Each structure stands twice: as structure tokens, then as C-alpha cells.
Amino acid sequence: MAKEFNDVLNYSQEQKENRSIRLKITEKCPWECKFCHEEGGWGIDDVKWEDKFVEKISNLKDALNIKEVHLTGGEPTASKYIQDLSAGLSSLGLDVKLTTNGQFSEKILCGLINSGVKEFNFSIHALNPEDFIKTQKKNDLSWAANNIENQKRIIAKAQELGAKIKLNVLISTEDDIPKALEVFEFAKANNIPLRFLNDLYNGQTSIEAIEKMAKEILNGKKFRESVAKASSSKSSYYRDDDDYEFGVKEIREYKLETLCSDCKEECTEQFYGIRLEQRDGKFYVRLCIDRKDGKSLMTVEEFLDSDYLKEINKLLN
Secondary structure: OEEEEEOOOOEEEEEEOOOEEEEEOOOOOOOOEOOOOHHHOOOOOOOOOOHHHHHHHHHHHHHHOOOEEEEEOOOHHHOOOHHHHHHHHHHOOOEEEEEEOOOOOHHHHHHHHHHOEEEEEEEOOOOOHHHHHOOEOOOOHHHHHHHHHHHHHHHHHHHHOOOEEEEEEEEOOHHHHHHHHHHHHHHHHOOOOEEEEEOHHHHHHHHHHHHHHHHHHOOOEEEEEEEEOOOOEEEEEEEOOOOOEEEEEEEOOOOOHHHHOOOOOOOOOOOOOEEEEEEOOEEEEEOOOOOOOOOOEEEHHHHHOOHHHHHHHHHHO
């Protein structure tokens, strides 16, 4: 990991190794978030720990020196195969993380930890039903209240069990600042790491709202900036007046020449990384959530024999 201190900007800068792959294990989800980018689209199979999957993930692991698998969906815990997948991936020497809405039981939480999940990123949209329901396509305040209480209970239990956890809250416009501030205060009071996420589909408006939140409202002082090698992923870290540290997830300009040079789509995420999903029994690599002409979606075999892989490895190494 390269690291240097920039005296002019007065914060440290680092470049992280990027040996991670996002595995979309299900499209099932009890939520219907209006801003969901669906990790590129629905119509996928639930992934099982079986020979054909082990072969594909092992080939990708070897080809890219993968060290981490981030489970996504849908809601990954909605898959009945998640614990088998986590245990299997861990047996291959891979770190397993997941992004979740926390709508599961304490028994499942313990099972996930025991099966090898190293980190839980909880997506928190709001801590009161009225704000939460505005993010959904359904309109049931009682359901919203139950979801919020479920999240709090599972977060508290995960913290009690010593699991590594982080809260993510999305800010789309300045109207989201009050509810995001409530989540911030909850995270700070419970000493839980928190990140503000930008809305990919709301562009500069979202970015400016987050900057107002971090710098003006919270009086945050930036002390570190981190980028992932060969990825558009970037995070900035701040301290407030009480030295509570929080992060801001950002997207930097980063594209693949082999993938992006002829693209006409409006780009929201740049080249973020490699996603793996299963469709009609076949495993596919997805390199972009925006491109709709099919060029960014290919079988694992096609990817392993592609110029995309060669370019990515060149950038990583």
C-alpha cells in the first residue's frame, strides 16, 4: 500500500490494493428502494456452493489474485445459501464481507459470523418511519417501523459479538441531510464507523449535498484520502470537533480503455470493479452497471480470455 503525506492539502493520501470481487448472490430483497442500481440489473439466479461455482470463483481468484469477496444482491441474507457460500469462500482463503439491510434474525447473524463473514456494511436509509418510507416504493409506516427496529437490534447484536461493522447512509439531495444527521448521531453515540454515500443517479446534486453535510454542518476536517487501485472507488475521511471519524464514499474518474473507449452511455460509476452473477445456470462477469449494449457482460470463460482481464491485471500489477 503506497502512502504519502500532502503538506499542501494537509491530509494523507493512500492507494489500496484492490483484490476484491462483488458476488451478486440473489435478487431477492424485502425493500424496494427508489434509488437502487440493482448491481446492473435483475433476472439472476440464486448462487449455490456447488462444483460449477467453485470452478468459476477459483479461476477468477487465480487470474486476478482475488483476496476478498463482497456479497451483494438484492439482499444477500435473503438467500438460503448464504452461509454455505460464506463457509466455502472462506475455505478458499477468501475474506467475506456483505452489504445488508439487517432484516434477519440473531440466529442467522451468529451463523454468518461462524461461517466466516468478516464485515457487515449496514445500509441505513433513515431512523424514523416517515423518512424511511419515502425511500421505498411501498407505503406502510408500520412495516417501516419494524424494519428500523430490526436494524437497530441486529446492529447492536453484531457489535456485542465483536463483528466488524459499518453504517452506510445515502444522501441524494440537501433534503436528505436531516435524516442523515440522525443516522450520524446514532453512529457516533454507539461508536460505529459511518460513511455517507452519493446517489449515482443524482450526480453533482448529491455530491454537493454531502459536501455541505461533511464540511459545513459537521465541521469535518479531512485527514485521509484513499483510492482503490484500478478502480473508480475513492473514500475521504473526516474528523468532527469531537474527533469522531466518518467517511465519504466518492467516485473518481477512472475508466478501462478496452471497455470504455467506444461507450456512448451516460456514465455514473466509471470502472468500479468486477462483479460476478449467475443467469440461467451460467456465470457472468459484469464490468459496468451502466452499459446496456452487452459489451460489459460476458461469461467467465470469455472474461478470462479477454483484453479486459489483461488490462485490469496490468493496472493492478
